[in-house]
Amino acid sequence: MVAVELVDEVRSHLARGGLAVTPHAVAAALRAAGRPVGDATVLAVHEALRAESVGVGPLEPLLRLPGVTDVLVNGPRDVWVDRGAGLERADPSVGFTDEAAVRRFAQRLAAAGGRRLDDASPTVDVRLPDGVRCHAVLAPVARPGTLVSLRVPHGLGLGLDDLAARGALSPAGLVLVRRLLAARVAFLVTGGTGTGKTTLLGALLAAVDPAERIVVAEDSAELRPEHPHVVALEARPANLEGAGAVPLRALVRQALRMRPDRLVVGEVRGGEVVDLLAALNTGHEGGCGTLHANSVADVPARIEALALAAGLGREAAHSQLAAAVGAVLHLTRAPHRRLAEVGVPVRDGAGLVRMETAVRFDSTGAAHEGPAAEALAERLR
Structure with a gap:
C-alpha cells in the first residue's frame, strides 16, 4: 500500500x-x-x-465479481460486498488511502451522473452511465466518514429458466408465474431490500408475449428486460434551483397515454400507487410493479399508507387494491433469494383487504397450498 x-x-x-x-x-x-x-x-x-x-476506481475489482449486487463503502478501509449470500467484508487490499480520497471519489461519481455533491448538498442518489446506482452521503452528515453505496444492475439478462436453475423459482413456482403472465393477472412483486424483486420482475417481463408493448416508469432506471418492445420513462429530480423535477407519479400518468399492453412501475414507494391502482382498474390488464414489504400480510397496510399520503382515503385505497391486484409474489433471502409465497387480496365484511396465502414454497422448493388457493386458481382461469 x-x-x-x-x-x-x-x-x-x-x-x-x-x-x-x-x-x-x-x-x-x-x-x-x-x-x-x-x-x-x-x-x-x-x-x-x-x-x-x-470508473469506480479501487472498487472496480469488486464490481467484476460474479453475482455481485451491492458494494458499500463505510470509510477508507471499511468496504463491504454482497454477492447474493449477504454482506461480507472485502479484501483488505481494496479501499482508499484516506477520508479525503473517499470524498473525492463520491464527488466524482456524482459529477459523472450530472449531480453535485458538496457541503451545501451533502447527499446524492444518481445512476451512473454504466447503469450502476450510486448513493452517497458526505461527512459530517455521515459517520464515521463519507458513505457510498453502489447497487450493481444484473448484466446477464436472466430469464425465468435461469432463475429456476439458480433456485430462485421452484419447478412449481416457475409453472405458476408463467400462468400468471399468460392469464394477464395484475401482480406486485414484494420483499425486503436486496431480495431480487427487480431481477424477478425483469425476468417476468422478458417472458411476456413479444407482440405486447411494455411501458416502464421508474424512479431510477433499473429494469432492462430482454423483450423486443419495451419503452421506459425515468423520473428526474429537481436541479439546484429547485426546478425541472419530473416525479414518478407524473410519468405513470404519461405512460397511460402511450398505449401500453403492460404498464409497469419499477418500484412503488409514493403517490404513484394511486395512479397505478387506478390504471389497473381501467382496463390495463397484466400491469405490475415492485413494492417493499416484509411479508404478504403487510402489503395492504403498506399500500394504504402510501395512498393516504397521496390523498386517497383508506376505504378507497382498499377498494382499489381489491379490484386492481390479482396476486402478490413475495420474495425472501432465507436461505437464499427465492419466491417464498404467493398471496391473493381478499375483502372482509368491512370492505378492507387482507392478503391470504394461495401457495407457500418452503426452502426445498416444495409447494404448499394455502386458504386462497382456489381464489388464485379462479384468477388463472
Missing part, C-alpha cells in the same frame, strides 16, 4: 502543472520532490492516482 502523503504530494505537483496522470509524469513529480523513483513506487502511485479518476 503506497503512503498517503506520497500520493498527495504527487497529486498536488501534477495539479499545479496541469499534467495528465501518466507514469512519466509521476516519475518526474517524485524526482522533483526528492523522493525515490523506483519502478515499483512509480507504478503504485500511478495506479493510486488513476483509480481516483477512472
